[in-house]
Amino acid sequence: MSDHIVLAKKNPAPNTGDLQYMPGFGNDFETECLPGVLPQGRNSPQKCAYGLYAEQLSGSPFTAPRGTNERSWLYRIRPSVRHNGRFETLDLPHWKTAPCLNDHTLALGQLRWDPVDMPTTPTDFIAGMRTITTAGDALGQSGMATHVYVCNADMVDDYFFNADAELLVVPQIGTLRIFTELGIMDVAPLEVALIPRGMMFKVSILDAGADGGARGYVCENYGAKFTLPERGPIGANCLANPRDFKTPVAAYEDKETPCRVLVKWCGQFHVTDIGHSPLDVVGWHGNYTPFKYDLRTFSPVGAILFDHPDPSIFTVLTAPSGEAGTANIDFVIFPPRWMVAENTFRPPWYHRNIMSEFMGLIEGQYDAKEQGFVPGGMSLHNMMLAHGPDAEGFTKASEMELKPVKQEGTMAFMFETRFPQQLTRFAAELPGLQNDYQECWQGLERRFDGTPEGRQD
Ligand SMILES: O=C(O)Cc1cc(O)ccc1O
Numbered sequence: 001m002s003d004h005i006v007l008a009k010k011n012p013a014p015n016t017g018d019l020q021y022m023p024g025f026g027n028d029f030e031t032e033c034l035p036g037v038l039p040q041g042r043n044s045p046q047k048c049a050y051g052l053y054a055e056q057l058s059g060s061p062f063t064a065p066r067g068t069n070e071r072s073w074l075y076r077i078r079p080s081v082r083h084n085g086r087f088e089t090l091d092l093p094h095w096k097t098a099p100c101l102n103d104h105t106l107a108l109g110q111l112r113w114d115p116v117d118m119p120t121t122p123t124d125f126i127a128g129m130r131t132i133t134t135a136g137d138a139l140g141q142s143g144m145a146t147h148v149y150v151c152n153a154d155m156v157d158d159y160f161f162n163a164d165a166e167l168l169v170v171p172q173i174g175t176l177r178i179f180t181e182l183g184i185m186d187v188a189p190l191e192v193a194l195i196p197r198g199m200m201f202k203v204s205i206l207d208a209g210a211d212g213g214a215r216g217y218v219c220e221n222y223g224a225k226f227t228l229p230e231r232g233p234i235g236a237n238c239l240a241n242p243r244d245f246k247t248p249v250a251a252y253e254d255k256e257t258p259c260r261v262l263v264k265w266c267g268q269f270h271v272t273d274i275g276h277s278p279l280d281v282v283g284w285h286g287n288y289t290p291f292k293y294d295l296r297t298f299s300p301v302g303a304i305l306f307d308h309p310d311p312s313i314f315t316v317l318t319a320p321s322g323e324a325g326t327a328n329i330d331f332v333i334f335p336p337r338w339m340v341a342e343n344t345f346r347p348p349w350y351h352r353n354i355m356s357e358f359m360g361l362i363e364g365q366y367d368a369k370e371q372g373f374v375p376g377g378m379s380l381h382n383m384m385l386a387h388g389p390d391a392e393g394f395t396k397a398s399e400m401e402l403k404p405v406k407q408e409g410t411m412a413f414m415f416e417t418r419f420p421q422q423l424t425r426f427a428a429e430l431p432g433l434q435n436d437y438q439e440c441w442q443g444l445e446r447r448f449d450g451t452p453e454g455r456q457d
């Protein structure tokens with residue numbers, strides 16, 4: 001950690017490296033780098049301690065119901081408005097925003113890709129964002145985009161905020177250090193991080209992969225914020241537990257050198273100069289916060305006698321759309337777990353879905369695909385398009401002895417949305433697009449020639 005960064009110290013949690021986090025989902029937190037930064041019993045005293053400025057960051061309308069009302073109070077060296085004049089437009093050609101229709105000529109179909117290559121020239125997290133699909137309409141504050149980021153350079157004097165969406169970051173290779181206005185999070189593969197809409201941040205690569213860079217997936221959520229799904233009859237525990245979400249303690253940079261603030265706003269990018277680091281929040285309190293979550297702390301609940309349940313049992317976070325049970329986005333994982341169901345075809349069933357499914361693989365193998373879906377790769381099974389296990393997977397799962405089997409060393413995930421996902425031209429023209437993906441189902445033969453008990457071949 002460099003000299004000019006100051007970190008608050010508070011209730012160190014175990015196993016969090018040199019950074020500290022506060023546990024809980026949607027809590028009202030408070031954290032300060034110096035004693036007495038936070039005013040007590042009020043938000044906006046005539047003079048703030050240490051001469052700081054008070055600034056509110058509203059993540060919901062003032063009048064949102066208590067359950068969804070989110071804001072934080074930031075006590076900072078300068079207010080955010082202190083930058084050098086107007087914004088200028090900036091070109092980031094690979095980061096697209098919905099609606100982004102008819103951008104390619106690829107025919108409709110089930111799609112799968114090999115991993116996107118690492119960049120060969122210095123590329124930071126923002127420049128390395130490559131949009132794969134867009135869905136809905138960012139201006140209508142609904143829908144989402146899926147991206148892959150590939151980067152090999154740190155953001156040093158560049159800072160970014162996204163007015164269009166919150167960002168759910170899913171690293172696949174390399175550990176990211178995400179320095180936000182509210183604190184610093186280190187996020188490694190098998191962890192995810194959420195950066196709230198409008199919150200300033202920069203990303204550096206803490207630990208690059210073997211090929212010198214970092215890669216991962218991002219879900220850009222234009223709609224209502226990600227929250228925990230209801231557990232229904234599961235009760236008060238399991239799935240993603242609130243205390244496993246970690247919000248960083250306050251941290252600030254006291255840096256008085258030329259910097260830039262980059263903004264994504266209604267699908268366009270803008271930049272302005274600023275003479276200091278905008279990550280200058282010395283203390284804050286509130287419930288509009290970034291957080292990270294370790295996917296290994298997800299406690300899966302599944303079938304313990306027979307049948308394959310709907311994958312919604314594996315929902316980590318859901319972003320509601322306003323229509324009950326119809327998510328703008330569900331973030332679903334397929335973690336290591338025991339498969340014990342008797343007399344059951346255990347992998348995912350053949351399926352057509354009104355929701356549109358984008359999938360990625362962080363490590364290991366996914367149980368519906370024997371080959372071709374590799375870590376860092378992705379697949380798209382769009383609205384109402386049929387999909388399911390490949391022929392090899394079907395044969396194996398139909399004939400295996402159904403003793404308990406542990407699926408180990410695997411972590412796949414899905415960004416599932418109610419909106420059809422529109423492919424970008426970049427995705428349609430990626431060299432890693434598998435032209436032979438359909439082949440994986442061609443070995444599924446006609447099977448209507450068996451006995452009532454099922455064909456024995
Ligand atoms: O592989 C998929 O398509 C995702 C998926 C997984 C599952 O267990 C059930 C349905 C489903 O769509």
Ligand SMILES: [Fe+2]
Nearest residue numbers: 351353357381
């Ligand atoms: Fe599916």
